[in-house]
Amino acid sequence: MAIDYGRQSAPRPHRVPAVLRAPLAGRTWREFLYLMLSLPMAVLFFSYAITMTALGAGLLITFIGVPVLAGALVGARALGAVERVRARGLLGLEIADPEPIRPRKGHSGPMAWMGAVLKSGASWRHLLYGVLHFPWAVGAFCVSLTMTLVGWVTLLYPAYAWVYPEYGNQPGMQLYGDSDGTAVYLDNPFEIGVTCAAGLLLVLVNPWIIRGLTQVDRLLVTGLLGPSRLATRVWELEEDRGVVVDTAAADLRRIERDLHDGAQARLVALAMDLGLAKEKLEEDPEAAARMVDEAHGEVKLALQELRDLARGIHPAILTDRGLGPALSALAARCTVPVRAEVDLSVRPAAAIEGTAYFIVSELLQNISKHSAARTARVDVWRSANRLMLQVSDDGRGGASTAGGSGLAGLAERLDAVDGLLVVNSPVGGPTTITAELPWRG
Structure with missing residues (x-):
């Protein structure tokens, strides 16, 4: 992993405070849309999880229950993939896919695959998500929809208050009415102003409520639909093991190349020179002596190259001192x-x-x-x-x-x-x- 910390200019402060920007921010409306879509998705996921789990558990008395449960878990993983896409697109939540289903090494076929599905913790977490997310999605849907509608309706009331006397035959929005004819209307400037102020307060607070609600969704998606910490660590260790193996292989190739091109080639030439010197020993002792002297120099160079090579592998001074x-x-x-x-x-x-x-x-x-x-x-x-x-x-x-x-x-x-x-x-x-x-x- 490498991080480059270059010089970056500090972001310029925004002239409009965040609390005033939030009601119209794209993030707020994306999160609101996420909460609105959560209810139908949660109903679908919950119904599927309960139905398929009950069916599979009921059929466990026969062998049919095993493939039914395995199929239920596979379907839950497919629905979980849709939820991850939805969270990635609307919440900006970058979450990795869970660990894939892998039969044990040396095993193949439908039975091995079903066994791997049933032993997969990620698959059961997907099923658990379908059960737990439903009640939360219902509550979050009701709260966010109510707050958003009430806030904007009351804030914008002065813009459409004229509709009631013009087309509704009443002085304003009715707040209370009974069978005796008693009714309370928002029909004077003070009441309209108070209503607008209350609506503004709700509109300003609503984005932070929505963010709090979606934060729980983030935790659910990350905790139940993403890879577990143990699985992530296993993946990292597998990748690191591959890097270590590749590095060791590259080091061995480098050592082999250095030996072949350096000391080995020099020693081969040295053996040839000594052979020639041996042949000339009786015919031309002076030439043989010169060749032996040159070979002595080659020996020193070969020894130096071997020392450098050994130092590059693991120097003795590092081990000793x-x-x-x-x-x-x-x-x-x-x-x-x-x-x-x-x-x-x-x-x-x-x-x-x-x-x-x-x-x-x-x-x-x-x-x-x-x-x-x-x-x-x-x-x-x-x-x-x-x-x-x-x-x-x-x-x-x-x-x-x-x-x-x-x-x-x-x-x-x-x-x-x-x-x-x-x-x-x-x-x-x-x-x-x-x-x-x-x-x-």
């Missing part, structure tokens, strides 16, 4: 002057140390190759149960995690260990990249 000395040694090899400060009283888990070392190594390589920086800085510290890394430079900036860049790969690697990468790199610099990892000491 910890993150501070390892990062100081890494900073000393960078082509840009780097100041490294590590403030850790204890060491985190070895896997976290290795990931932190790799992240800093990659970021320093990026600085050397792309930043045109004069100086850089590495800071490492602990914050609660998190290990914090920050690498900054005074280069030209413009770093981004978009477009499959190296930073995107680092973000995926961090995400695989529940970490986070934050990039702040405006064009022209400076660049500050912060990585956050779990401590796991």
Whole structure:
């Protein structure tokens, strides 16, 4: 996961207060429409849930009840999908689909599918939503419709008060009447003004009542029609496992390539040179000595390449002395002057140390190759149960995690260990990249 915190201008304050804008705001009327549509949807969902559940439970004495219940749950999931679409369109509620129905590995066929449906917690939550949402939808429908109609009718009363004496043969809207002929009408300016003021109050309060009602709907949809926290976590772990496997495979390919193109090729050439030197040993001892001397130099280079390769996998200094000395040694090899400060009283888990070392190594390589920086800085510290890394430079900036860049790969690697990468790199610099990892000491 990567977040780019660029500079953003603060939103300009609106001249009209929110309480005055709310009655005419699009959000208010979308939420009102949602509550109006909730009643017919709730009646349909409730009737389906009760009927199908009762039918399936009653038929459980025979085998027919099992497929009936499974079909009821599938239908509930379909109705739940409609509810999620409605909530997404009218409430702006972004909610993921629940976990799909998956038969156990190695099992297939109708029986395996029905078993997976009946064991699916998400399916039963959909059915529960159909039962629980009905009484709430009835109450929310009545409250929102009554408040909206009464508020606007009374607020706009002065605009249509003339209709009653003109066409209704009465002085105004009748508030009370009995069989004795006693009646109370809104027929004078004071009463009309009070009515209008009461209507204005209702109209101003009504949007917040509607928002409160739809907030309950949001909780119901999120809690019962979305994926469970456990299922979401399982999905995240499955994705992270895939990232870890891909990363490990990429690392193995890189090591294989480095060995093949570097030390292995050099050792093959060294063996050939030593073979030639052996053949010339008796014929031309001086030439053989020169060839052995050259081979000695090749051995040193091969050893250096192997040391660099081993250091890139997991440097010995990191294992022996910890993150501070390892990062100081890494900073000393960078082509840009780097100041490294590590403030850790204890060491985190070895896997976290290795990931932190790799992240800093990659970021320093990026600085050397792309930043045109004069100086850089590495800071490492602990914050609660998190290990914090920050690498900054005074280069030209413009770093981004978009477009499959190296930073995107680092973000995926961090995400695989529940970490986070934050990039702040405006064009022209400076660049500050912060990585956050779990401590796991």
